[in-house]
Amino acid sequence: xxxxxxxxxxxxxxxxxxxxxxYSDRKIHKEQVETILNNAIWAPNHxxxxxxxxxxxxxxxxxxxxxxxxxxxxxxxxxEDVKEIKLNKLKNRxxxxxxxxxxxxxxxxxxxxxxxxxxxxVACAIxxxxxxxxxxGLGAFWSSPKLIYxxxxxxxxxxxxxxxxxxxxxxxxxxxxxxxxxxxxxPIEYFTTWHEQE
Numbered sequence: 600x601x602x603x604x605x606x607x608x609x610x611x612x613x614x615x616x617x618x619x620x621x622y623s624d625r626k627i628h629k630e631q632v633e634t635i636l637n638n639a640i641w642a643p644n645h646x647x648x649x650x651x652x653x654x655x656x657x658x659x660x661x662x663x664x665x666x667x668x669x670x671x672x673x674x675x676x677x678x679e680d681v682k683e684i685k686l687n688k689l690k691n692r693x694x695x696x697x698x699x700x701x702x703x704x705x706x707x708x709x710x711x712x713x714x715x716x717x718x719x720x721v722a723c724a725i726x727x728x729x730x731x732x733x734x735x736g737l738g739a740f741w742s743s744p745k746l747i748y749x750x751x752x753x754x755x756x757x758x759x760x761x762x763x764x765x766x767x768x769x770x771x772x773x774x775x776x777x778x779x780x781x782x783x784x785x786p787i788e789y790f791t792t793w794h795e796q797e
Contacts, residue, residue, distance in 0.1 A: 610730055610733055610734055611730065612782065613733055613779070613782075614729050614730060614733045615733070615779065615780050615782060616739070616740050616741065617738030617739060617740060617773060617777075617779075617780070618692075618738075618740050618769075619691075619692040619693075619695035619696045619738075619740060619769050619771060620692075620695060621738060621773055621774055621777050622695050622696055622697065622738050622769075622771030622772060622773060622774065623771070623772045623773065623774045623775065625697070625771075625772040626697060627657065627696075627697025627698045627737075627770055627771065627772070629657070631735070631737075631770075632655055632657070632698050632700070632770070634731065635700075635728050635731045635732065635770070636653055636655075636700070636728075638727045638728065638730075638731045639651065639653070639702075639724040639725070639727045639728045639731075640724065641727060642720055642721075642723035642724035642726070642727050643720065643723055644717070644720035644723075645712050645716045645717075645720065646711065646712050648707050648711075648712050648717060648720075649705075650704055650705050650706065650707065650712070650717035650720055650721060651702065651703070651704070651705060651720070651721050651724050652702075652703045652705040652758065652762070653700055653701070653702055653703075654700070654701040654703070654756050655698055655699075655700050655701075656693060656698065656699040656700075656701070657697070657698045661693040661694055661696065661698075661699060662693075662694065664693045664699055664701075664767075665689070665690050665691070665692075665693040665694055666690075667755050668689040668690070668693070668744075668746060669686055669689045669690040671746050671751055671752075672685065672686055672689050672746060673686070675746065675749075675751075689744070689746075692742075692769060693767075693769075695769075695771065696740075696769040696770060696771045697770055697771040697772065698769075698770045698771075699767055699768065699769050699770070700728070700766075700767075700768040700770065701747075701756055701764055701766070701767055701768075702721060702724065702725055702728075702764070702765055702766040702767075702768055703721075703756065703758055703762050703763060703764045703765060704717055704718055704721050704762055704763045704764075704765055705758070705759070705762050706759065706761040706762055710761075718763075718765065721765050721766075722765070725741055725765075725766055725768060728768055729741070732770055736772075736773070737770055737771065737772060737773070738769075738770070738771050738772070738773045738777075739768065739769065739770050740768070740769040741766050741767075741768055742766065742767040742768070742769060743765065743766055743767070744767075747764040747765075747766075747767060748763065748764065752764045
């Protein structure tokens with residue numbers, strides 16, 4: 600066997616969403632983010648279009664992101680509909696994370712691959728990011744508030760009109776007393792139909 604399948608299976612099963620509220624203030628280093636992104640780009644992608652782009656917000660860059668998200672929410676929401684909890688998350692979570700990576704779909708000009716397949720490729724890249732963080736013991740959270748799908752986000756990130764931000768990926772060291780959550784899945788029998796005859 601080329602790799603230890605048991606360890607790989609454990610890694611996949613151990614992956615969890617861990618919110619920034621559970622991160623410590625321990626610094627994430629640029630080299631760590633580079634490793635996360637280098638693993639991301641090895642995701643499968645039809646036609647080898649590599650349809651992803653990353654914007655990394657670290658240090659003071661996180662404040663710029665937090666201000667943009669909270670102001671955009673206030674601008675797009677009627678005052679009577681503003682939810683304080685949601686506003687606080689948009690404003691505070693980027694500052695709780697060691698890094699926030701905006702992950703976007705980058706459409707090629709030829710558009711020879713269907714957009715859905717390129718979105719799927721970006722989602723696979725995000726899974727690679729999650730697994731890399733899990734292997735490192737880092738907390739990670741794939742956030743996708745509706746705000747990121749609009750033209751305002753494209754302008755903020757300076758990405759093309761046909762491109763789409765698909766995730767804000769939060770990364771941070773978990774607090775020392777944090778207990779890594781257990782997971783549960785229903786058995787494959789619930790989801791699988793076998794076809795073994797003509």
